[in-house]
Amino acid sequence: MTGLSGTPVSSRPHLARARRAAGHTQHSLAVFLGVERSTISRWEAGYTEPQPHLRPVLAEVCKMSLDELAALLDPSASARPPKALNPLNVRVGARIRQEREARGWSKREMARRLFAAANIVNGDITSMARQIRHWEKGANYPRDWASTIALIFELDEADLFGSMSADPLGEEEAAEVVKRRRLLESLVALGAVTAAQRDALSVVRNAFDASLAQHGHGNAVDDWREVADEHGRSYLFTPRQALMPELAGDIVALMDVIDRETDTVRLGGLYGVGATLASLMAMTTSALELLGESRHWWRSARRYADVSDDRDVRVWVQGHESMSSLYQGRPYRMVLDQAESAIRLSNGRATPGLLEAMGAKAQTLAQIGAVDEAKTTLRQAWTAFEKLPSSATADSGSILNCPENRLLHAESFVYSAFGPAKEASRAHAAALAAYSPDRAPALAQVSLHAATTMVRQGDIGDGIAHAERTFTGLPVAHRHRGIRVIAKRVLDAVPEAEAGRPVVAEYRERLAQPIAV
Numbered sequence: 035m036t037g038l039s040g041t042p043v044s045s046r047p048h049l050a051r052a053r054r055a056a057g058h059t060q061h062s063l064a065v066f067l068g069v070e071r072s073t074i075s076r077w078e079a080g081y082t083e084p085q086p087h088l089r090p091v092l093a094e095v096c097k098m099s100l101d102e103l104a105a106l107l108d109p110s111a112s113a114r115p116p117k118a119l120n121p122l123n124v125r126v127g128a129r130i131r132q133e134r135e136a137r138g139w140s141k142r143e144m145a146r147r148l149f150a151a152a153n154i155v156n157g158d159i160t161s162m163a164r165q166i167r168h169w170e171k172g173a174n175y176p177r178d179w180a181s182t183i184a185l186i187f188e189l190d191e192a193d194l195f196g197s198m199s200a201d202p203l204g205e206e207e208a209a210e211v212v213k214r215r216r217l218l219e220s221l222v223a224l225g226a227v228t229a230a231q232r233d234a235l236s237v238v239r240n241a242f243d244a245s246l247a248q249h250g251h252g253n254a255v256d257d258w259r260e261v262a263d264e265h266g267r268s269y270l271f272t273p274r275q276a277l278m279p280e281l282a283g284d285i286v287a288l289m290d291v292i293d294r295e296t297d298t299v300r301l302g303g304l305y306g307v308g309a310t311l312a313s314l315m316a317m318t319t320s321a322l323e324l325l326g327e328s329r330h331w332w333r334s335a336r337r338y339a340d341v342s343d344d345r346d347v348r349v350w351v352q353g354h355e356s357m358s359s360l361y362q363g364r365p366y367r368m369v370l371d372q373a374e375s376a377i378r379l380s381n382g383r384a385t386p387g388l389l390e391a392m393g394a395k396a397q398t399l400a401q402i403g404a405v406d407e408a409k410t411t412l413r414q415a416w417t418a419f420e421k422l423p424s425s426a427t428a429d430s431g432s433i434l435n436c437p438e439n440r441l442l443h444a445e446s447f448v449y450s451a452f453g454p455a456k457e458a459s460r461a462h463a464a465a466l467a468a469y470s471p472d473r474a475p476a477l478a479q480v481s482l483h484a485a486t487t488m489v490r491q492g493d494i495g496d497g498i499a500h501a502e503r504t505f506t507g508l509p510v511a512h513r514h515r516g517i518r519v520i521a522k523r524v525l526d527a528v529p530e531a532e533a534g535r536p537v538v539a540e541y542r543e544r545l546a547q548p549i550a551v
Contacts, residue, residue, distance in 0.1 A: 271473075
């Protein structure tokens with residue numbers, strides 16, 4: 035089993051059933067244990083396992099002994115008759131154990147050395163030590179780790195294993211091994227900013243798309259909706275570079291579930307979750323200036339939304355894509371077409387996605403100087419907002435909802451483009467008051483709206499200084515594209531005749547610095 039969000043040794047449906055029988059959702063159990071909800075999800079999907087200090091509490095919650103819990107966690111502890119071991123694998127395992135013991139290493143020490151040799155920083159030592167135990171028992175052959183094992187033993191791979199090899203793979207199985215190895219390598223690459231980042235994301239996305247045509251066994255759709263909701267909350271608060279590998283990990287986990295699901299109703303729900311996660315990845319990569327990759331992820335999100343047969347999901351994806359296109363600097367006509375498509379698709383049904391599309395449309399109209407149309411769109415958005423249920427307008431700290439502050443934010447943007455100073459200032463103040471203090475990036479954007487208004491009204495020195503303080507006062511990790519685009523609007527509002535002023539030149543140089551992630 036890996037400590038990364040790669041391929042699980044085995045899913046643990048019995049563990050999920052025990053959790054539900056104890057009356058817990060993944061979220062409530064995570065709160066009880068003091069871990070993240072995604073941690074519970076990965077335990078149940080078979081990607082990681084509980085740390086030793088959590089097992090007594092987990093066993094108590096699930097009303098079972100530690101041995102019973104171990105049986106749920108360890109596929110080799112199944113009550114089914116054991117599968118006959120391959121003699122070649124047994125010989126390979128014996129050689130690995132011989133070399134390990136000759137060096138005086140415990141299984142955990144060998145696990146640490148394997149991760150270090152593979153440049154894996156946050157590998158799960160417990161899970162890898164358990165995998166080593168499987169190898170040494172001859173339960174399976176270390177296909178993905180053979181070369182690394184030889185490296186840490188300082189032996190030639192051919193000398194270490196000789197002619198010993200596992201049973202040959204069929205063509206289809208071999209292709210699957212290659213695919214899963216690439217996914218694992220891609221997730222490792224996403225843990226840090228590397229030149230391979232785009233390639234890693236592409237591997238994950240291509241495999242994600244391929245899952246649309248695959249089938250297998252099911253997971254609880256509600257649990258996966260919790261995963262999407264958690265990422266929706268993380269999106270508003272977590273630096274994008276930290277969010278990206280977490281999203282990629284859950285996308286790979288979801289892909290594995292979709293690959294094995296057979297029930298068409300559950301598949302529809304899982305596709306809807308996939309559309310949401312792909313959209314969040316599209317927005318995240320856009321914020322990190324991976325614009326080409328972002329557009330690919332939007333295409334994936336639309337495909338998943340279309341096959342989910344959930345109109346609200348489709349509207350949400352299209353609405354957020356139109357807003358993303360605006361911030362990516364796509365042609366205004368394209369942004370308006372995308373927003374209008376989402377509005378038509380909604381067929382008059384008020385949803386958070388419809389409000390997002392209307393916000394994108396109003397802001398785009400303001401940018402092109404269509405003042406009356408922008409104001410009309412804002413009024414229509416407020417009318418639709420009043421029709422939303424309280425569950426959709428609650429400020430739950432999630433991008434999946436549409437609380438009042440999102441409309442006030444759009445209004446602040448619109449009035450910074452053309453509004454009279456008094457009306458614009460009132461819009462900025464209302465938006466600032468609607469956000470909690472922990473929403474630093476959103477507050478910074480509205481503050482930059484105010485700076486744009488100041489510059490448009492001729493107060494260039496104070497406006498640029500206000501923008502400079504806002505931008506530099508934001509933690510570096512949050513100065514993503516969404517912030518820089520609004521910061522540049524302040525610069526764009528400066529009359530050409532004033533562009534050479536020292537304060538303007540200094541601000542321009544500040545914005546020209548590479549994005550920090």
